[in-house]
Amino acid sequence: MVLTRRRLLQLGGVSVAALASTPIWLAPRRAKAASLARSPLLVTIFLRGGADGLHLVPPIGDAEYARARGPLALAKSLPFADGFGLHPALAPLQPLVERGELAAVHAVGSDDRSRSHFEAQDRMELGDPGRSEGGTGWLARAMAGALGADAFAAVALSNALPLSLYGSGAFAIGDPARFGLEGAAEAARAALESRYAAAVDDPIARAGLRALGALAEYERRVGGAAADEPPRGGLPRERARRRREDPPLVERVRQLLALEQSGLPIRAVALECHGWDTHQRQGLETGAMSRPLQDLASSLAALSEGLRGRRDWLAVVMTEFGRTVRPNGSQGTDHGHGSAALLAGPRVTPGVHGPWPGLAETALHEGRDLAVATDYRHVLFEALATHLGATPPPQTFPAFEAKPLGILG
Amino acid sequence: MDQTRHQDRLIARATFGERPGDREQIRRVGAEAWLETALASLPRGDASLESRLARFPALAYGPADWLDAADLPDPATTGAERRPEALARLRGHSVRIAVQVAGARVVRAVHGSQGLREVMVDFWANHFSVDARKGIVGGLLPHYQREVLDRHALGRFEDLLLAVAKSPAMLFYLDNWSSTAAAGGPGGNDSEQRGRRPRTRGINENYARELMELHTLGIDGGYTQDDVISVARALTGWSLESRRSPVHRFHARLHDTGPKRVLGEPLTGEGEVEGENLLRRLARHPVTARHVSRKLVQRFVADTPPPALVEKAAARFVETEGDIPSVLRTILLAPELSDPKHRKLKTPLRLFASALRVSGGSTDGSEDALRTLARMGELPFFARTPAGFPETSERWIDPGAVLERMKLAFALARGVVPGARLGDEGLADAAVRGGGAPDGLLTTAVTLAAPEFQWC
Numbered sequence: 001m002v003l004t005r006r007r008l009l010q011l012g013g014v015s016v017a018a019l020a021s022t023p024i025w026l027a028p029r030r031a032k033a034a035s036l037a038r039s040p041l042l043v044t045i046f047l048r049g050g051a052d053g054l055h056l057v058p059p060i061g062d063a064e065y066a067r068a069r070g071p072l073a074l075a076k077s078l079p080f081a082d083g084f085g086l087h088p089a090l091a092p093l094q095p096l097v098e099r100g101e102l103a104a105v106h107a108v109g110s111d112d113r114s115r116s117h118f119e120a121q122d123r124m125e126l127g128d129p130g131r132s133e134g135g136t137g138w139l140a141r142a143m144a145g146a147l148g149a150d151a152f153a154a155v156a157l158s159n160a161l162p163l164s165l166y167g168s169g170a171f172a173i174g175d176p177a178r179f180g181l182e183g184a185a186e187a188a189r190a191a192l193e194s195r196y197a198a199a200v201d202d203p204i205a206r207a208g209l210r211a212l213g214a215l216a217e218y219e220r221r222v223g224g225a226a227a228d229e230p231p232r233g234g235l236p237r238e239r240a241r242r243r244r245e246d247p248p249l250v251e252r253v254r255q256l257l258a259l260e261q262s263g264l265p266i267r268a269v270a271l272e273c274h275g276w277d278t279h280q281r282q283g284l285e286t287g288a289m290s291r292p293l294q295d296l297a298s299s300l301a302a303l304s305e306g307l308r309g310r311r312d313w314l315a316v317v318m319t320e321f322g323r324t325v326r327p328n329g330s331q332g333t334d335h336g337h338g339s340a341a342l343l344a345g346p347r348v349t350p351g352v353h354g355p356w357p358g359l360a361e362t363a364l365h366e367g368r369d370l371a372v373a374t375d376y377r378h379v380l381f382e383a384l385a386t387h388l389g390a391t392p393p394p395q396t397f398p399a400f401e402a403k404p405l406g407i408l409g
Numbered sequence: 410m411d412q413t414r415h416q417d418r419l420i421a422r423a424t425f426g427e428r429p430g431d432r433e434q435i436r437r438v439g440a441e442a443w444l445e446t447a448l449a450s451l452p453r454g455d456a457s458l459e460s461r462l463a464r465f466p467a468l469a470y471g472p473a474d475w476l477d478a479a480d481l482p483d484p485a486t487t488g489a490e491r492r493p494e495a496l497a498r499l500r501g502h503s504v505r506i507a508v509q510v511a512g513a514r515v516v517r518a519v520h521g522s523q524g525l526r527e528v529m530v531d532f533w534a535n536h537f538s539v540d541a542r543k544g545i546v547g548g549l550l551p552h553y554q555r556e557v558l559d560r561h562a563l564g565r566f567e568d569l570l571l572a573v574a575k576s577p578a579m580l581f582y583l584d585n586w587s588s589t590a591a592a593g594g595p596g597g598n599d600s601e602q603r604g605r606r607p608r609t610r611g612i613n614e615n616y617a618r619e620l621m622e623l624h625t626l627g628i629d630g631g632y633t634q635d636d637v638i639s640v641a642r643a644l645t646g647w648s649l650e651s652r653r654s655p656v657h658r659f660h661a662r663l664h665d666t667g668p669k670r671v672l673g674e675p676l677t678g679e680g681e682v683e684g685e686n687l688l689r690r691l692a693r694h695p696v697t698a699r700h701v702s703r704k705l706v707q708r709f710v711a712d713t714p715p716p717a718l719v720e721k722a723a724a725r726f727v728e729t730e731g732d733i734p735s736v737l738r739t740i741l742l743a744p745e746l747s748d749p750k751h752r753k754l755k756t757p758l759r760l761f762a763s764a765l766r767v768s769g770g771s772t773d774g775s776e777d778a779l780r781t782l783a784r785m786g787e788l789p790f791f792a793r794t795p796a797g798f799p800e801t802s803e804r805w806i807d808p809g810a811v812l813e814r815m816k817l818a819f820a821l822a823r824g825v826v827p828g829a830r831l832g833d834e835g836l837a838d839a840a841v842r843g844g845g846a847p848d849g850l851l852t853t854a855v856t857l858a859a860p861e862f863q864w865c
Binding site for chain 1: 583645
């Protein structure tokens with residue numbers, strides 16, 4: 001069923017005036033009334049900057065924990081699994097823990113040893129250690145079939161396309177409310193289309209044609225773009241600016257839910273959040289890491305709440321590497337190796353998975369970092385297999401043999 | 410070599426885009442003389458710009474001036490600076506200053522007559538990227554822009570590297586200000602220390618790693634984790650004077666005085682000189698020459714840099730001890746520049762600037778104008794990572810991003826981009842060259858959105 005503004009009007013009894021001022025991406029609950037047949041949804045969340053897995057999922061049961069972490073050992077944590085807690089700032093996740101919707105894989109990571117954000121992120125998102133430039137992303141390869149049939153089968157809600165979706169023709173939607181071509185009439189679009197069609201072997205033209213082709217469907221389902229706001233005097237507040245161009249993860253999740261509710265056939269989405277590169281005053285219960293932790297927890301909670309009653313969704317949270325076990329000279333941590341991955345959704349097997357290498361001096365990677373005991377590709381492969389209901393395409397992770405970890409039921 | 414094409418490429422890539430009259434000018438004087446004039450430009454030698462920049466008073470701020478203007482409670486007596494609302498006010502003030510400095514960068518890109526200088530400022534701002542969102546970085550940007558980027562953009566790489574290393578903006582952004590000798594280790598004698606002592610002691614690797622990975626040797630430059638640690642130790646004590654006066658200061662008492670080896674060789678000099686010697690050594694290292702030359706060739710010539718030109722530029726870099734104009738001559742006068750198969754995608758800033766420049770249009774660099782660039786992902790000084798904004802086309806092309814380019818074209822054509830107006834020159838000509846399209850507004854929009862206009 002197609003959800004148009006008119007249809008919305010019939011469903012929700014919303015006034016015309018309200019519709020004019022409240023685009024549907026701001027009103028997901030109203031749209032909820034329409035029980036649309038939806039596709040299973042895979043949400044990937046990349047924590048950029050190298051999130052400290054020992055803070056995300058503190059190994060409080062490890063006898064070495066307090067000694068090894070020193071002043072960064074958390075005295076308090078939320079109950080989670082045998083031997084492991086959750087950082088107190090992840091409190092919004094408690095309902096998920098209670099419902100058995102949260103799992104973690106600890107000591108997870110890649111074999112990248114550079115401790116470079118860029119190398120490690122690229123390698124993980126491409127999922128193909130043989131390639132760096134000109135590669136395609138793991139999610140793009142996994143979703144290639146679906147993307148061929150529908151331009152919105154896999155999307156990123158971000159200002160730039162993440163590498164995990166490279167090479168697939170997938171959209172990065174920076175702002176769903178502005179997605180469209182306001183002020184360009186049919187004739188203008190036709191003129192552009194013929195211009196792009198005439199360009200030979202031009203990636204801009206290819207992407208432009210794909211955009212124009214998909215625009216009609218987006219407008220049909222979600223509605224046209226809002227007009228640009230009129231210029232305002234003075235300097236707007238930083239928060240207002242951030243809300244539009246650089247929203248927190250939780251806002252991205254709200255956008256996702258609204259798009260999904262509109263009937264746009266999204267099957268996989270790539271989200272990301274920043275602020276995890278905690279070299280400085282990482283903190284315990286409070287500090288530099290609490291804000292992104294709260295954002296992450298609220299986001300997963302909002303996702304779980306928004307998809308309540310459905311069993312066909314799964315969120316995977318990953319990061320390029322963990323951080324040093326010991327604090328540095330700035331009450332922060334430097335680039336490390338192993339971290340933790342989180343999985344959320346009704347189909348997870350609750351608890352902490354994967355072998356735990358421990359924090360004993362001799363167990364640490366290069367004497368300073370949590371070791372990697374589980375390759376991140378095992379986690380993603382299992383997530384994909386569950387999501388797709390089938391073995392992921394063999395090219396998803398080239399030259400890699402995934403083994404099931406039993407994270408998902 | 411096709412001279413005409415070479416000259417056109419010079420204008421397209423060594424400036425933020427062609428302006429009416431630019432082609433005639435370069436045809437008259439030739440590429441070499443044109444380039445010499447561009448390389449001889451001075452940081453504030455563009456009189457026509459000064460009046461447009463007058464709306465950004467923050468450009469003149471020193472690293473501490475703005476703190477006075479922020480009207481903060483005195484932390485010495487009240488400790489109130491750490492209060493969340495005081496911190497939020499400080500950060501808000503810092504970002505508002507950053508918005509002015511970014512606005513000035515955009516105005517300069519659009520209206521600057523010293524195109525190559527503006528492009529090199531942009532290049533170095535990316536190579537030595539700082540993010541205005543972090544802490545007080547925004548408030549330190551006027552100094553960074555003036556004393557680091559403007560002063561050294563066309564100077565020697567070594568001087569630039571040292572200026573960056575000592576800049577409050579970079580010291581704060583990559584945390585080196587808080588990197589100290591380990592407690593109980595050699596050096597780090599804080600008996601003379603006044604005020605609060607740090608609660609923990611030890612190095613912070615952040616700057617040391619990016620210094621080698623991004624600023625000098627490059628990721629495959631052959632350094633190890635031990636080198637990162639040694640570099641961080643050598644730069645302990647490179648910090649700021651105080652919370653109220655965030656200017657560069659070397660604190661000997663926080664410096665690690667123990668012996669160190671980097672890339673297999675012992676470091677020379679003591680105290681601050683040790684770090685300076687190390688930075689000079691890194692700046693002159695042939696691997697750095699290749700890394701920086703490769704990035705320059707990638708910026709000006711092709712996403713996949715022709716190896717022979719990179720080698721030539723790197724050799725020139727080594728020969729001239731990192732004289733940036735000499736390296737630029739090698740690159741910008743090379744036949745590879747005019748090779749038709751080497752296309753460069755305009756980044757959003759260049760797209761925006763080139764549309765205004767080619768039509769004789771204007772921008773005020775206001776926050777409303779900047780919002781357009783922020784949405785397209787290239788607001789100067791707001792890159793998310795120390796690697797800066799991406800350089801290669803593949804990182805800027807997806808259907809959503811191309812849709813944003815179309816929106817910009819239509820919004821400019823309709824005259825609804827806040828703070829920016831197209832002029833009425835040049836576009837008709839560009840439209841003819843691009844193949845043409847029917848009637849006024851539509852012609853302009855389609856010209857600006859056409860594939861041809863996205864490349865340079």
